[in-house]
Amino acid sequence: MGWFGVEFKKDISHVSEHLAIGITTGYLGSLTTFSGWNQKMLELSASGHWVISALGFLIGLSLVAVSIAFGVETAKGFRWLLNRLNLTSPENGISKINYKVNSYHCQMTAMVIFLVILGILWGVSGALVKAKFKHGGSAAELWFACMVGPIGVWIRWFLARLNGRGLGKKGLFQWIPFGTLIANVSAACVMAALSTIKNAVNTRDCDTVVAGIQFGVMGCLSTVSTFAAEFNAMRKTNEPWRAYVYAAITICVSFSLGILIYCIPYWTKGFEIDT
Template structure:
């Protein structure tokens, strides 16, 4: 009898250990998927006011107001420097209780009341900074097109694999390695809005996936299928190398700073005392950026009015600056989907950054549709408006820098195949829809365009 009891106890113990190991592996895999898919952007979930609001809601729903505490896995606190992912019920129930240091209402500063702006003003401040940096990204992309294009350096063109937006995509990906990967935490320590504005606003608008996809569509429509295919492969390789080079050079620069004792030795962050964390400072920054945005829109509107009748690239640029922030805002809101999978439990295909994927695919499809309209109408005013929307809204809605950051994170994860699957899904879906939207009308209607 004792032997049976002992064997039964051992069996239960082994089964318990096996189940515990399975739950641990499942949780670790989910955390890895989530952190990888959030490598580029998490949208408005990064806002301090929204994080505090969600944590308060989660606390109250689980008995926080009545004196009870709910254990939260410590790993879920460290998914991402700016992560605010709310733990799912199954993740809480499958994780053993932790110490009070990892509980809601404890000394974790992430759940302390915010000292900054209320949620509405927090949104206003962040969207204003996104708009300003987005306009600067549009202008920079335009200047790089002119600098490397046929008019000056004659490196890029519409007729070769080296498409016009390739330099901006490479430079933006390189800078993403610096400011979106290595130094993002340092920038966030000063201002989380600034970190979002630089990565999502400036670098996201400096790079464009829709422009890249459209040039390959135009080459395919003209019968240059080999060049189009090579354009995707070489473009992806150059972007991947650019962000990897940016990360390595940024790490080297940080190492140099560590030797000069400019950074904190324990975490390598800059020793900066100034932080935009008070209500007054955040309100001041918000007002400054609202004024800057008003000036940029006013100047752009005046220049569009002066140059619209004559058309040309200058009119298209300033019209793009007026409408570009719309694309930035949409992409930023879509980024909240990154880190969330499919299904009721949100666990299926959690490793896919659906926010970035939807932004790039939808922008590529809209770009192809606008090109078809432009070819069909073929008037100067229509060309100016359509080109401005393409360069501004679609150029800012799609992004290569964030895509590159996600691709790089997946490539370095425990499942590197996901990086290439994600890239293939993005490119194949965008190109396939583009064939139907742009190339089929081009072939059937016989549009005469200069590609």
């Protein structure tokens, strides 16, 4: 994300804004998952490992901050190398590549190509789910997740338009990216609820469907990479405390609701955590 979502995002947008969104919101946003991270900490807490759970959040957040900073710095180093090789414009540092996907014909062609690819992938995933579902296991869960994963991406893309708007007509707290916040918190809550259902029903078919939805929809709906980019951007402003407030709100709200949704049923019903 430090490369394609921060340092080189303007270069990619110069070629195609849709490509920039696809790489950052689509690929990188889906590659990382906040809901899975939160759920693992809930499972540790439910088992009584509160200290390890707290350390998991602290160490995880530290790694996130270091990773995004490292990515940005290495990307700047690569840009410096491009400048030395005279491959970027000296005025703005943007690549000298002049090709742009900004015409109607180019956009329609790209859309058709990617829709065909999506259809093929959906078809392959559906066929493999049909073949593997009756046997259960990780293979069936994986291919089911591939089928439903795009739903999470689309929801997160839709919620992204809430970032920077703030609350109400006056736009209070515009510095909080509410779109990302809602995506991460809601995904964490649904992830916890699905885990509770999985423990309560405890059948092979239910496990396959629930795990597929968790891994696919919730994994793609929540994101750490975008969260990290926003956290890093806030740290570089004149009010860096906002980054830590934003991180605290995201983690505390998700974890607190997760305790109500997952841990309390676990403690009262005596479920066993499937590790």
